[in-house]
Amino acid sequence: MSFVRKTANLVPIADTVFTIVSLAQKDKMENGAENVIDATIGSLYDETGNLVAYQSFFEHYNAMDNKYKAKYAASFTGNESFRKQVINWVFDGHAKELNKTVIATPGGSGAVSSTFNVILDQNETVILPEIAWGSYQLMAQQNCLKARTYTMFEEDHFNLTSFKQVCTEVLNEQKKLLVVINDPCHNPTGYSMTHQEWNEVIAFLNECSKTGPVVLLNDIAYIDYGTNQDTIRTYFNCFNQFTDNVMAIVAFSISKTCTSYGLRCGAAVLCGKDAKKVREVEIVFEKAARATWSNIPNAAMDNFTWTTTENLDNFLNEKKPYIELIEKRASIFVSEAEKANLDIYPYKEGFFVTLKVEDNQFKQRYHEELMKHHIYTVQVNKGIRVAVCSLPVEKCYGLAQKMKDILDTMK
Numbered sequence: 001m002s003f004v005r006k007t008a009n010l011v012p013i014a015d016t017v018f019t020i021v022s023l024a025q026k027d028k029m030e031n032g033a034e035n036v037i038d039a040t041i042g043s044l045y046d047e048t049g050n051l052v053a054y055q056s057f058f059e060h061y062n063a064m065d066n067k068y069k070a071k072y073a074a075s076f077t078g079n080e081s082f083r084k085q086v087i088n089w090v091f092d093g094h095a096k097e098l099n100k101t102v103i104a105t106p107g108g109s110g111a112v113s114s115t116f117n118v119i120l121d122q123n124e125t126v127i128l129p130e131i132a133w134g135s136y137q138l139m140a141q142q143n144c145l146k147a148r149t150y151t152m153f154e155e156d157h158f159n160l161t162s163f164k165q166v167c168t169e170v171l172n173e174q175k176k177l178l179v180v181i182n183d184p185c186h187n188p189t190g191y192s193m194t195h196q197e198w199n200e201v202i203a204f205l206n207e208c209s210k211t212g213p214v215v216l217l218n219d220i221a222y223i224d225y226g227t228n229q230d231t232i233r234t235y236f237n238c239f240n241q242f243t244d245n246v247m248a249i250v251a252f253s254i255s256k257t258c259t260s261y262g263l264r265c266g267a268a269v270l271c272g273k274d275a276k277k278v279r280e281v282e283i284v285f286e287k288a289a290r291a292t293w294s295n296i297p298n299a300a301m302d303n304f305t306w307t308t309t310e311n312l313d314n315f316l317n318e319k320k321p322y323i324e325l326i327e328k329r330a331s332i333f334v335s336e337a338e339k340a341n342l343d344i345y346p347y348k349e350g351f352f353v354t355l356k357v358e359d360n361q362f363k364q365r366y367h368e369e370l371m372k373h374h375i376y377t378v379q380v381n382k383g384i385r386v387a388v389c390s391l392p393v394e395k396c397y398g399l400a401q402k403m404k405d406i407l408d409t410m411k
């Protein structure tokens with residue numbers, strides 16, 4: 001008999017990122033960094049190959065009194081000023097008709113994982129995108145949930161047909177829905193849904209809500225790197241159409257927004273038409289927080305609040321050139337991919353571009369072949385992820401053609 005719980009999955013985590021990152025490092029040491037293309041790292045890096053850490057965020061954090069950092073947060077749900085500012089920051093005045101409340105979480109991961117835990121019972125099914133951040137599946141497993149996936153695309157747009165089909169099947173089985181949409185700047189394809197697509201999704205979820213409660217988990221981890229920051233949040237107005245039996249949990253991560261991946265701060269924003277139902281979810285979230293991580297670092301929360309209010313202009317001025325840098329890197333790769341006839345998923349904005357390789361076995365061989373040519377990427381379901389967030393402009397040039405040439409030798 002094992003020491004661990006009966007439902008535990010004993011298969012070790014297949015680490016698709018860190019192993020490849022270290023292989024790329026080794027290759028750089030042996031063959032010179034200039035000869036290696038390392039498109040593995042999913043954090044924001046500058047043109048000199050260094051991790052970006054915003055001064056407008058960290059200088060103030062570093063200057064904070066030790067006692068401030070040492071202190072517990074004011075509440076298990078997060079500091080009051082942080083909770084308020086998260087709503088301001090995330091919605092920017094949109095989705096006015098919804099009641100909203102915030103639970104501070106350790107990054108976006110905490111928000112997603114606790115949503116799975118709070119919303120569904122064991123053996124129920126969460127609905128995920130087929131091409132997705134790998135942690136969703138792991139979180140489902142750890143919470144003893146089943147997962148079903150919807151196909152992300154039909155040609156170059158969101159696959160509403162598949163989305164509806166999977167939701168309908170799950171709804172018929174369990175009379176309740178928890179569905180994950182990672183948008184805008186989807187990881188790993190860089191797709192962002194149109195307002196029309198959002199409207200159709202919400203009209204459909206409203207229809208589903210006649211059969212049972214519907215929770216939309218909208219993971220917005222990369223929202224602050226979308227191309228047009230003035231309009232990127234307007235889709236939230238579509239949420240105003242929710243019926244009383246639909247709610248959204250918006251998973252927000254300051255890891256990406258403030259380049260503070262290690263600080264472990266984020267939030268779950270609970271929102272819906274019916275204040276009582278939102279409050280009910282909040283109560284269970286608060287208990288989940290208290291029973292797992294207890295509270296979120298006091299100084300991290302307050303530093304986010306300060307940075308995005310008192311220091312807002314400096315912060316936005318520091319962040320903007322990086323949005324433009326990612327855009328530049330991506331547009332080089334995407335336009336060259338088009339010219340080279342290299343198939344990619346429909347990219348619009350964000351940290352990653354993904355090659356379309358639907359046969360996973362072939363994809364594995366292709367990934368290995370790329371490494372033999374000193375090109376390091378990350379395998380995702382049905383694709384090869386190219387992290388333009390960390391790949392210098394110079395290395396973006398010519399990469400698509402190289403990848404296509406290698407692909408052609410394998411056919």
Ligand SMILES: Cc1ncc(COP(=O)(O)O)c(C=O)c1O
Nearest residue numbers: 107108109133187219221253255
């Ligand atoms: C799609 C997506 N959601 C959420 C997260 C959570 O990040 P963190 O827990 O660092 O905020 C990540 C991180 O890579 C991600 O890619």
